[in-house]
Amino acid sequence: MLKGYCGKVLRVNLTTRTSSVEPLKETEVTTLLGGRGIAAKYYYDEIGPGVNELGPENKIFFMTGPLTGTPLVSTTKFQLATKSPETRMYLCSNCGGDFGPQLKQAGFDGLIIEGKAAGLTWLSLKDGTLEFHDAAPWKGFTSVKTLAAMREAFGETKAGAMSIGPAGELLVRISYINVDERAFGRGGPGAVMGSKNLKGIIVKGSGDISLADAEKVAAIRKAAVADLKTSRANHTKFGTPQYIEPLNTLGCLPTRNYQTAYFEDCDKVDAHEMVAHYVKKNYACYRCTVACGKMCEVKEGPYKGAVARTEFETVGLLGPNCGISDFAAIVKGNQLCDELGIDTMSAGNAVSLTMELYEKGLITKQDTMGIEARFGNPEALIGIIELIAARKGIGDLLAEGMYGVKKARPEWKRYILDVKGMPFAAYDPRGFTGNGLTNGTSNRGACHNVGGWTIRAELQSGKYDRYALEGKAALVKAAQDSRAYVDSIGMCTVVRGAFGFSEAPTGEVLEAVTGYPFTPKLMEIAQRIYCLERVILNREGIRRRDDLLPERITKETLPSGPTKGRILTEEMYDVMLKDYYGLRGWDADGVVTEETKSKWGLKELLV
Amino acid sequence: MSGAPNGTATTITISIRYLSAIRENTGKRQDALAVPAGSTLSWVAAWLQETYGLAVPGPALMSTINGYGWNQVSGGLSAELHDGDEIALFPLLSGG
Numbered sequence: 001m002l003k004g005y006c007g008k009v010l011r012v013n014l015t016t017r018t019s020s021v022e023p024l025k026e027t028e029v030t031t032l033l034g035g036r037g038i039a040a041k042y043y044y045d046e047i048g049p050g051v052n053e054l055g056p057e058n059k060i061f062f063m064t065g066p067l068t069g070t071p072l073v074s075t076t077k078f079q080l081a082t083k084s085p086e087t088r089m090y091l092c093s094n095c096g097g098d099f100g101p102q103l104k105q106a107g108f109d110g111l112i113i114e115g116k117a118a119g120l121t122w123l124s125l126k127d128g129t130l131e132f133h134d135a136a137p138w139k140g141f142t143s144v145k146t147l148a149a150m151r152e153a154f155g156e157t158k159a160g161a162m163s164i165g166p167a168g169e170l171l172v173r174i175s176y177i178n179v180d181e182r183a184f185g186r187g188g189p190g191a192v193m194g195s196k197n198l199k200g201i202i203v204k205g206s207g208d209i210s211l212a213d214a215e216k217v218a219a220i221r222k223a224a225v226a227d228l229k230t231s232r233a234n235h236t237k238f239g240t241p242q243y244i245e246p247l248n249t250l251g252c253l254p255t256r257n258y259q260t261a262y263f264e265d266c267d268k269v270d271a272h273e274m275v276a277h278y279v280k281k282n283y284a285c286y287r288c289t290v291a292c293g294k295m296c297e298v299k300e301g302p303y304k305g306a307v308a309r310t311e312f313e314t315v316g317l318l319g320p321n322c323g324i325s326d327f328a329a330i331v332k333g334n335q336l337c338d339e340l341g342i343d344t345m346s347a348g349n350a351v352s353l354t355m356e357l358y359e360k361g362l363i364t365k366q367d368t369m370g371i372e373a374r375f376g377n378p379e380a381l382i383g384i385i386e387l388i389a390a391r392k393g394i395g396d397l398l399a400e401g402m403y404g405v406k407k408a409r410p411e412w413k414r415y416i417l418d419v420k421g422m423p424f425a426a427y428d429p430r431g432f433t434g435n436g437l438t439n440g441t442s443n444r445g446a447c448h449n450v451g452g453w454t455i456r457a458e459l460q461s462g463k464y465d466r467y468a469l470e471g472k473a474a475l476v477k478a479a480q481d482s483r484a485y486v487d488s489i490g491m492c493t494v495v496r497g498a499f500g501f502s503e504a505p506t507g508e509v510l511e512a513v514t515g516y517p518f519t520p521k522l523m524e525i526a527q528r529i530y531c532l533e534r535v536i537l538n539r540e541g542i543r544r545r546d547d548l549l550p551e552r553i554t555k556e557t558l559p560s561g562p563t564k565g566r567i568l569t570e571e572m573y574d575v576m577l578k579d580y581y582g583l584r585g586w587d588a589d590g591v592v593t594e595e596t597k598s599k600w601g602l603k604e605l606l607v
Numbered sequence: 608m609s610g611a612p613n614g615t616a617t618t619i620t621i622s623i624r625y626l627s628a629i630r631e632n633t634g635k636r637q638d639a640l641a642v643p644a645g646s647t648l649s650w651v652a653a654w655l656q657e658t659y660g661l662a663v664p665g666p667a668l669m670s671t672i673n674g675y676g677w678n679q680v681s682g683g684l685s686a687e688l689h690d691g692d693e694i695a696l697f698p699l700l701s702g703g
Contacts, residue, residue, distance in 0.1 A: 231667075234628040234698045242627040246697035249626055250674060271627055312703030426703060453702035460669050462678035494701070562674050 015115030065490025069101030097180030099160030105205025165341020212515030251563030262561025265325035316426025317348025323375030349423035420445035452479030473579035
């Protein structure tokens with residue numbers, strides 16, 4: 001096996017309370033790299049299209065990359081693949097924290113969870129020793145309290161750990177997995193753990209990760225740290241919430257359930273407000289020198305004592321998109337989501353939908369259990385989050401995710417912002433057409449990361465008009481591909497630039513770690529991964545109709561702000577989508593052709 | 608300033624907004640400037656360099672005029688300014 005890898009995957013069966021160790025195949029490593037790529041291959045091999053996402057036959061594939069846990073910078077990332085309770089299809093997800101590095105130091109590149117435990121269970125892994133534990137006394141514990149309980153019971157404070165909250169136990173389909181206070185946030189993987197009666201996993205490793213050229217790794221690290229000190233200084237001070245004010249100024253910040261893209265009270269929720277009044281300390285993932293996480297604390301008022309790590313997406317979707325201009329309420333809502341165990345992004349979309357339905361008279365206080373669910377009401381934000389996590393009132397329907405809401409109430413479709421059941425992130429594509437294609441063609445439903453984040457290029461590269469269609473298909477495809485390999489190496493995207501991980505990869509870090517010439521092949525591997533994921537989606541029935549954008553984007557012009565009058569019509573979108581399918585080698589219905597499968601070697605790989 | 612025509616009697620007014628982390632460099636939220644009519648974006652670039660030491664356009668920040676990137680507008684740095692133009696500077700966006 002190449003250096004940088006352990007060469008082993010641990011498979012745990014919760015039904016039989018057994019485990020086994022299997023080899024990681026070197027051919028798969030050289031063709032799919034690690035992380036997202038190899039997790040997708042496991043998913044293809046083991047999760048057929050008929051698998052019930054909340055049934056014992058679903059599995060969770062946790063997979064690290066070659067850089068995970070190595071002595072570089074922010075080598076914290078690992079991936080999961082599972083069938084999503086939220087979208088009812090393939091899900092990939094990316095997470096930081098200590099778990100991935102600890103798993104590798106325990107001797108494993110990956111961890112597969114299958115079956116269903118008889119009762120609520122937690123797992124511990126110390127180097128090669130796996131143990132099953134009774135978690136029944138922790139039933140109903142918040143995700144944060146569960147992490148603390150596991151650490152205490154395990155006796156290792158510096159272990160990597162993941163847990164679910166009560167929402168995951170109740171199979172709320174937007175439940176997340178809390179990983180060392182970071183998150184496998186999107187797609188509802190917390191409900192998969194809940195369906196398996198798995199409350200948490202903790203891991204501690206003491207081994208070293210072998211390196212092909214340790215001296216070179218050290219030199220690359222030194223140069224990257226110096227680069228990041230200046231290139232990411234703004235992240236260190238303001239974190240990702242620094243994007244709130246610019247995106248509002250660009251007329252791209254979703255406001256009141258995407259009814260407009262400009263929030264008049266932006267000053268009350270931007271990064272300066274956060275830093276001036278709420279940031280308690282910075283938070284850094286494993287070996288990260290940037291520390292972009294902002295631990296916020298409310299010091300006074302009705303939400304005094306609320307504490308949460310507050311990121312851009314959370315601020316955008318719990319704040320302006322719900323009409324909320326009270327940053328303290330956003331922190332409180334963030335904390336509730338974290339503790340109860342639901343994704344802040346899907347929660348923000350669910351709350352904003354509820355508020356619009358309420359204001360339009362389509363639901364009443366009977367549905368909201370007495371909550372005055374109007375935009376801008378902080379108590380409504382808090383209350384609806386609690387309803388979702390507890391599956392009470394309208395929260396029981398919202399807990400089914402947008403896929404479930406549309407199925408039950410198709411007449412609400414025009415108010416729902418999702419693609420393939422995944423709610424939008426905090427960008428309005430009517431302000432950047434490429435972002436529309438990003439949402440439509442992302443392999444996990446509307447996602448700004450997997451789908452390829454293009455806004456900077458659309459604005460600054462000089463090659464594009466942000467409102468035009470020309471060139472956007474190639475732009476989005478390249479962004480998707482580069483993200484696919486970054487998600488497979490085990491390093492955070494925030495620091496990728498310091499290591500040459502762009503759409504034209506440079507540098508020697510992968511060679512220094514693994515001894516294998518990966519860098520010139522990264523974009524080829526990335527396209528193979530993206531194609532493999534689409535093959536999976538095709539197998540699950542995904543076609544062109546599923547790549548289309550919601551009605552609000554294609555039928556309603558923005559009514560106010562800098563992008564007033566802008567729209568991304570179906571006809572405009574179709575121009576980009578046709579270009580995109582052509583570049584990908586998919587047919588007119590969005591199906592991967594046999595020729596394309598051959599081009600990326602999938603016919604040999606998927607036997 | 609470079610980019611300003613000689614002998615111009617009239618002026619126009621433009622605004623420059625400093626968003627998010629860029630405010631750390633300027634100590635203020637915005638400037639309203641009276642600019643000789645006929646001036647171009649290069650005048651603004653020189654003014655920002657001289658006043659705040661900001662290299663615009665540059666790799667460390669993003670710059671727009673009326674919602675478009677500086678290099679999206681016709682003429683680039685040679686684009687002529689108009690009364691009421693709104694310029695915004697902000698840190699590199701990279702996805703949340």
